[in-house]
Amino acid sequence: MRRAEQTRRENPVHVKKRVDYRRRRDFIIELGKALHKFGTPAFRLEAHLYNVTRSLGLDGYFMATPTLITIVLWEPDRRNKRNYHIRVKPGDLDLGSLAVADQLVDDVISGECSMTEALQKIEEIYIRSSSYSTLTTMLSFGVTSGAFAMLVGVSMADVIISSVIGLVVFGILHLVERTDNYGEALEPLAAAVAALIASAFSHFVSGVNVPLVVLSGIIVFIPGLSITMALKDLAARQLMSGTARLMDSLMCLCKLYFGSVLGSSLVGLLWAARPIADTAVIPGWSPLIAVPLLSLSLVAVFKNRLRDIPWAVLAAIVAYAGSLFGAAYLGDSIGPFVGALAVGVYSNIFSRVTNSPSMLVLLHGTVLLVPGSKAYIGLNQIADSGAFTNLPEVGGQAFMIFMSILAGLTFSNVIVPSRKTL
Known part of the structure; x- marks a missing residue:
């Protein structure tokens, strides 16, 4: 009874601010859970949540791991910080849902969608098939x-x-x-x-x-x-x-x-x-058929939107062609650097032109660089030889391929920065 009377006596403006804060808080938390479920890398997830939080008039810290999301939120004019820890499962790639969630964020920030509607829509996206x-x-x-x-x-x-x-x-x-x-x-x-x-x-x-x-x-x-x-x-x-x-x-x-x-x-x-x-x-000439066919088949695995299919197939072609060009002049270990650089620049241009996350096409190109298969083939060669004498050579080659891809993706963001953090 006392609490109810106290609530009625409170300033209506303060009550409205509290309700508004809770809605923004709930939206940020649900957005973080959704993006994590859709396979967003930690550095992109944290950066995106930070930008969304600032756009909604709040401030915060974020930390994402494969099994835990930690969110600290506060209002800029107040010192009280609220901590939220969400236990999650490792996410699987769902680029279609990722694109829909990103569009919802744009609608919320632009005012086209109210916070109440956004909370309902983000829940629908989270459970969509x-x-x-x-x-x-x-x-x-x-x-x-x-x-x-x-x-x-x-x-x-x-x-x-x-x-x-x-x-x-x-x-x-x-x-x-x-x-x-x-x-x-x-x-x-x-x-x-x-x-x-x-x-x-x-x-x-x-x-x-x-x-x-x-x-x-x-x-x-x-x-x-x-x-x-x-x-x-x-x-x-x-x-x-x-x-x-x-x-x-x-x-x-x-x-x-x-x-x-x-x-x-x-x-x-x-x-x-x-x-x-x-x-x-x-x-x-079989790669001319295999490369677009492989990327096209991955559309269903990655759950892309239909409108992104042509861009995704082109990303795979750009990555593969760049990798072949780099291998011809720089060697097999450094060649993927050129492919990763090319597809990274391409995906950032895609993000700028379509105002969509670069991940929607970047992953299709990265898959074509096939670093994981090199490591698997190396393990198979070691087992077939009956000894581990080739382990340093195989491990070194696989490591250089991974570093080449990583360097290419990093430099591509310097050459053409992406419009989106996703």
Whole structure:
């Protein structure tokens, strides 16, 4: 009763300010949760939340990690600071929802959308389902694996087998997503099944390159992109987030490799492995088809908006062409620097022209630089040789590729700064 009487006696202006603060606070918190769920890197997430907070008339500090978001908010004319700690799960890429959330922020800042409407819309975005059907996503997994197999220069038999494995891998992913207890076993299970299928095909089809077929079949799980984003976090002094992402990516790579070795060993109990025979490789012009096809298939995996598809495919072409040009003049390890620089400049121009986040197309180009597959192939070469004498050389090459990509993305922001922090 006393509290109710006190509330009625309060100045209506103060009550309105308190309600307005709570709405802005709730919007910032929900926005942070949504952007984290959609796979936004920590350095971009923190910078974006800071800019939005200042635009809404508040001030704050932010810290994001793969499993925790810490938000400190206060009003500029007051000293009281309020702390909020939100426990979250590591996010998955959803570039379509990311674009919708970014547009909502623009509408709120411009006054086209009230804070009450924004809170309802951000909740709808948070729980929205993918724009792509299960069948479309399944086909995209198969096309992604087949297109990557074309890029590594193997035979058409390997391309077909890789596509089949990609379809099976999606089936495993779809089944695991329906359960809550087997998520940690997804990567080794998918790799083991991929190795079983590839080894079985190699017994009946001559010339199958089992290691590269397995790699192509599970390419969606290869953490090349996540390793690159982890290093980008570290370069931006986001030490906690970068370290956590890096260790998670390396653990994912090890689980994939163990699963492939386990699958190959199980097949070895049934029959001996056949040597790789000399077969006709796919034509040299196949990358002209494989590069846009790979980027187009990743649209469903990354859940892009339909309007961003042409830009995303062009980003992949720019990255791949730049990487080839750089490798021709600077070597295989430094070549990705040119590709990353080109796609970084391109994505920032895209952001300026369309007023959209550069991430919508940047990730398509970064994937084409394929740093994760280099590390996986290096592990496979070490195991095949029976010794770890080549480990420094392979590790050094993979490290240089990652650093080249990171440097290219960093310099691109200096040449053409992005209009958006996302």
